[in-house]
Amino acid sequence: MDRTKIAQLYADAETLGGQQVTVAGWVKSVRDMKNFGFVTLNDGSCFKDLQVVMNREALANYDEIAHQNVSAALICTGELKLTPDAPQPFELAATQIAVEGVSAPDYPLQKKRATVEFLRTQQHLRPRTNLFRAVFRVRSVAAAAIHRFFQDRGFVYVNTPIITASDCEGAGEMFHVTTIDPANPPLDDKGNVDFSQDFFGTAASLTVSGQLNAENFAMAFGDVYTFGPTFRAENSNTTRHAAEFWMIEPEIAFADLADDMDLAEDMLKYVIRDVMDRCPDELAMLNKFVDKGLIERLTHVANSDFARVTYTDAVKILEDAVAAGHQFDYPVSWGIDLQTEHERFLTEEHFKCPTFVTDYPAEIKAFYMRLNDDGKTVAAADCLVPGIGEIIGGSQREERLEVLERRIAELGMDPEQYKYYLDLRRYGTCKHAGFGLGFERLVMYLTGVGNIRDVLPHPRTVGSCDF
Amino acid sequence: MDRTKIAQLYADAETLGGQQVTVAGWVKSVRDMKNFGFVTLNDGSCFKDLQVVMNREALANYDEIAHQNVSAALICTGELKLTPDAPQPFELAATQIAVEGVSAPDYPLQKKRATVEFLRTQQHLRPRTNLFRAVFRVRSVAAAAIHRFFQDRGFVYVNTPIITASDCEGAGEMFHVTTIDPANPPLDDKGNVDFSQDFFGTAASLTVSGQLNAENFAMAFGDVYTFGPTFRAENSNTTRHAAEFWMIEPEIAFADLADDMDLAEDMLKYVIRDVMDRCPDELAMLNKFVDKGLIERLTHVANSDFARVTYTDAVKILEDAVAAGHQFDYPVSWGIDLQTEHERFLTEEHFKCPTFVTDYPAEIKAFYMRLNDDGKTVAAADCLVPGIGEIIGGSQREERLEVLERRIAELGMDPEQYKYYLDLRRYGTCKHAGFGLGFERLVMYLTGVGNIRDVLPHPRTVGSCDF
Numbered sequence: 048m049d050r051t052k053i054a055q056l057y058a059d060a061e062t063l064g065g066q067q068v069t070v071a072g073w074v075k076s077v078r079d080m081k082n083f084g085f086v087t088l089n090d091g092s093c094f095k096d097l098q099v100v101m102n103r104e105a106l107a108n109y110d111e112i113a114h115q116n117v118s119a120a121l122i123c124t125g126e127l128k129l130t131p132d133a134p135q136p137f138e139l140a141a142t143q144i145a146v147e148g149v150s151a152p153d154y155p156l157q158k159k160r161a162t163v164e165f166l167r168t169q170q171h172l173r174p175r176t177n178l179f180r181a182v183f184r185v186r187s188v189a190a191a192a193i194h195r196f197f198q199d200r201g202f203v204y205v206n207t208p209i210i211t212a213s214d215c216e217g218a219g220e221m222f223h224v225t226t227i228d229p230a231n232p233p234l235d236d237k238g239n240v241d242f243s244q245d246f247f248g249t250a251a252s253l254t255v256s257g258q259l260n261a262e263n264f265a266m267a268f269g270d271v272y273t274f275g276p277t278f279r280a281e282n283s284n285t286t287r288h289a290a291e292f293w294m295i296e297p298e299i300a301f302a303d304l305a306d307d308m309d310l311a312e313d314m315l316k317y318v319i320r321d322v323m324d325r326c327p328d329e330l331a332m333l334n335k336f337v338d339k340g341l342i343e344r345l346t347h348v349a350n351s352d353f354a355r356v357t358y359t360d361a362v363k364i365l366e367d368a369v370a371a372g373h374q375f376d377y378p379v380s381w382g383i384d385l386q387t388e389h390e391r392f393l394t395e396e397h398f399k400c401p402t403f404v405t406d407y408p409a410e411i412k413a414f415y416m417r418l419n420d421d422g423k424t425v426a427a428a429d430c431l432v433p434g435i436g437e438i439i440g441g442s443q444r445e446e447r448l449e450v451l452e453r454r455i456a457e458l459g460m461d462p463e464q465y466k467y468y469l470d471l472r473r474y475g476t477c478k479h480a481g482f483g484l485g486f487e488r489l490v491m492y493l494t495g496v497g498n499i500r501d502v503l504p505h506p507r508t509v510g511s512c513d514f
Numbered sequence: 515m516d517r518t519k520i521a522q523l524y525a526d527a528e529t530l531g532g533q534q535v536t537v538a539g540w541v542k543s544v545r546d547m548k549n550f551g552f553v554t555l556n557d558g559s560c561f562k563d564l565q566v567v568m569n570r571e572a573l574a575n576y577d578e579i580a581h582q583n584v585s586a587a588l589i590c591t592g593e594l595k596l597t598p599d600a601p602q603p604f605e606l607a608a609t610q611i612a613v614e615g616v617s618a619p620d621y622p623l624q625k626k627r628a629t630v631e632f633l634r635t636q637q638h639l640r641p642r643t644n645l646f647r648a649v650f651r652v653r654s655v656a657a658a659a660i661h662r663f664f665q666d667r668g669f670v671y672v673n674t675p676i677i678t679a680s681d682c683e684g685a686g687e688m689f690h691v692t693t694i695d696p697a698n699p700p701l702d703d704k705g706n707v708d709f710s711q712d713f714f715g716t717a718a719s720l721t722v723s724g725q726l727n728a729e730n731f732a733m734a735f736g737d738v739y740t741f742g743p744t745f746r747a748e749n750s751n752t753t754r755h756a757a758e759f760w761m762i763e764p765e766i767a768f769a770d771l772a773d774d775m776d777l778a779e780d781m782l783k784y785v786i787r788d789v790m791d792r793c794p795d796e797l798a799m800l801n802k803f804v805d806k807g808l809i810e811r812l813t814h815v816a817n818s819d820f821a822r823v824t825y826t827d828a829v830k831i832l833e834d835a836v837a838a839g840h841q842f843d844y845p846v847s848w849g850i851d852l853q854t855e856h857e858r859f860l861t862e863e864h865f866k867c868p869t870f871v872t873d874y875p876a877e878i879k880a881f882y883m884r885l886n887d888d889g890k891t892v893a894a895a896d897c898l899v900p901g902i903g904e905i906i907g908g909s910q911r912e913e914r915l916e917v918l919e920r921r922i923a924e925l926g927m928d929p930e931q932y933k934y935y936l937d938l939r940r941y942g943t944c945k946h947a948g949f950g951l952g953f954e955r956l957v958m959y960l961t962g963v964g965n966i967r968d969v970l971p972h973p974r975t976v977g978s979c980d981f
Binding site: 048050052054071072073074090091092118119120122147148149150151154170171172174175179180183184186187190191194195198201202203204205206207208209210211212213222223224225226227229230232239240246247248249251253260263264266267268269270275276278280282290291293300301446467468470471472473474475476477478503504505507509510511512513514 | 515517519521538539540541557558559585586587589614615616617618621637638639641642646647650651653654657658661662665668670671672673674675676677678679680689690691692693694696697699706707713714715716718720727730731733734735736737742743745747749757758760767768913934935937938939940941942943944945970971972974976977978979980981
């Protein structure tokens with residue numbers, strides 16, 4: 048079938064005006080005025096619809112078309128008429144409309160506005176609504192922008208493994224991956240479950256991060272990134288947590304924490320600008336119906352220098368705010384893990400722009416972060432953004448073998464588990480750094496959507512694995 | 515640190531010649547000639563190395579550098595001298611070399627050539643070898659090319675879920691995803707394992723394909739694609755099977771099998787051309803040391819029209835070959851599933867180019883493939899390529915509700931499990947098609963590497979989940 052996509056009509060209206068075109072898409076609405084009528088058609092190629100005008104005289108099956116339900120699939124042929132005086136730049140004067148697929152009368156998403164909660168029960172159909180059409184286009188464009196950003200800079204994309212046998216600290220929050228039947232597990236001679244008989248010959252889990260694997264590749268390629276799914280078996284039912292989500296984790300060699308922050312800032316600005324450039328219709332819709340400050344906020348962030356403040360100074364700022372009468376739910380003192388309310392105060396009220404908080408106490412950060420010369424803080428940098436709080440967590444990695452070994456011992460971790468990781472420090476170690484960006488958090492930020500369930504095609508959360 | 519990457523030196527040699535530059539990288543070899551010496555340095559930014567020349571007079575720590583081991587990390591500063599008469603276009607005349615990280619004398623990958631089998635035990639270090647440097651760069655470039663191919667054509671990238679509760683036919687080959695402790699599983703009142711108490715409130719597995727989910731999005735966006743990990747718990751220890759691998763699955767609306775094949779052919783040619791364009795040094799190395807026919811084969815495929823033959827005609831060709839004396843291990847007759855030996859005969863000896871075999875018997879293909887008018891074949895198309903066999907499996911999907919329902923009933927499948935999938939046929943169904951490309955198979959094809967374990971950063975196969 049020689050059809051033209053609606054995106055193409057909008058891109059080439061000047062050329063295509065006056066021409067015969069065939070457009071295939073789905074009905075958003077039909078208005079029948081007896082002898083003429085209008086079909087609003089969308090084919091998914093862009094956010095905008097096409098208005099199809101039908102005339103009883105010109106169209107043999109006028110009544111058939113006039114009775115189509117929302118979401119019926121139609122193939123429409125006719126002249127593309129430019130309409131400089133109408134709200135839309137053109138319309139299709141149909142001379143032929145074929146019904147490719149009817150839509151049953153019980154179609155669940157009729158014209159009336161459905162709640163996002165109801166739409167979560169219709170995940171197979173919700174991409175057909177304006178809201179999800181916008182969200183999932185932005186998601187796709189943002190993903191492509193991230194790949195382009197890193198590839199253009201010579202980074203190597205690494206598919207770090209999803210299934211892992213490394214146990215790590217967070218084991219309690221990991222999903223087991225197994226072919227063992229829990230009704231009848233193989234047992235060893237002590238009566239324990241014998242994982243040596245499991246598929247991989249050992250207990251295995253779903254990864255929580257590709258970072259340690261990415262470091263293997265950064266020590267060969269210099270600059271690498273991952274972009275893949277990660278998992279948390281956390282029993283937390285919030286608007287910001289999903290059991291399955293995508294992460295971007297760049298890792299850069301011969302680089303320190305300042306380089307890492309520069310990279311994160313450049314990347315965020317690049318993605319925001321690219322989405323603003325490629326998705327103006329989607330953002331306009333989201334700005335109107337989801338978050339009235341969205342476009343202003345994105346524009347501001349794309350053009351701001353991000354603030355940088357140490358954790359120690361950030362705590363002072365928060366303490367001063369408390370002294371000046373500001374109330375937080377959680378008390379503030381040096382050593383605490385910053386809460387979302389603290390993060391949002393810093394980025395929204397104090398700095399009024401995206402803010403890197405750096406050099407956190409070692410106690411509240413991961414074992415692989417580089418110990419600062421003060422002996423009590425580490426070279427970490429979290430990026431906080433207005434409206435959402437933490438969006439990126441990064442650090443310079445501990446590249447000194449003896450410091451890392453000491454830290455692993457202090458934390459009571461098993462050095463044998465980290466043999467390969469320590470090998471990187473034995474054979475040509477170098478200053479290096481990286482960060483993790485939760486992709487769904489970014490999409491929420493780019494769209495103004497407040498619930499992570501609405502930026503994931505088919506969200507997996509505690510108690511929910513439908514579709 | 516203001517450093518220049520080696521890729522930049524090669525790109526801008528004219529401009530940078532005669533300038534002071536700083537380069538950071540890892541030692542591939544050191545040759546000490548007493549008063550002068552050479553360090554071959556690679557920083558991962560490109561396949562090519564940099565020759566660093568050091569002179570005892572110019573370099574205070576000459577002896578320290580001369581004694582560095584393979585893989586030590588160095589930061590070298592000096593003048594970039596163009597050497598028009600030498601094999602390499604320039605060298606760095608070092609005035610300062612700092613040791614960023616020594617490499618211990620027991621570094622496992624010394625200069626002598628290691629076997630790929632040994633290197634599989636050194637997955638954290640093997641990206642530093644020429645072979646894996648080439649393979650994993652090609653892998654990254656191919657992944658980026660795939661994204662660019664689809665994005666440039668307006669496809670929406672969809673992250674279909676990794677964890678799934680849909681049981682499907684292939685349940686026996688799926689990994690369970692659970693937080694249940696097999697040593698102490700919760701039981702229901704009949705004594706069976708109670709998966710309603712598992713994390714998702716139901717039994718869950720790792721996905722084997724995103725296709726059914728992708729169709730949800732194709733019915734909204736028209737053209738979509740997935741690119742993510744998929745899993746098989748098959749107990750097969752071959753050079754072509756991994757438990758975890760990446761798949762690309764485009765799905766296109768208002769399209770038939772011919773459109774699907776056009777898309778697959780365009781995509782393969784695009785990726786091959788892009789990799790040839792961006793990775794000439796990597797391919798030259800692979801062509802020299804791994805597969806001497808590689809570049810010729812890729813060039814041929816990028817410039818051939820792919821053959822198209824029905825399964826029925828393909829079987830006749832094979833039967834004719836048998837009649838003419840060709841021996842196959844597996845007998846040939848209409849109705850068989852083609853074996854790799856048959857596929858390779860068709861593409862390598864008969865057609866001598868990539869070949870789509872279409873319209874397979876319904877019995878040997880999946881339930882969702884569109885039934886042809888003959889009532890016994892389906893609109894499937896597998897793409898066979900010389901040297902590897904099947905690389906793509908695609909089909910037009912059954913879009914007719916009643917035909918699909920009948921097929922599901924015939925196969926004894928539970929229609930309730932496919933409610934959402936059937937809904938797509940109830941509400942605006944349309945002709946549509948798609949295919950699956952195993953990404954590792956493609957990387958094997960692009961690199962000539964014969965074992966899937968050597969194109970995966972950290973392969974997961976039966977009995978093996980290291981690193």
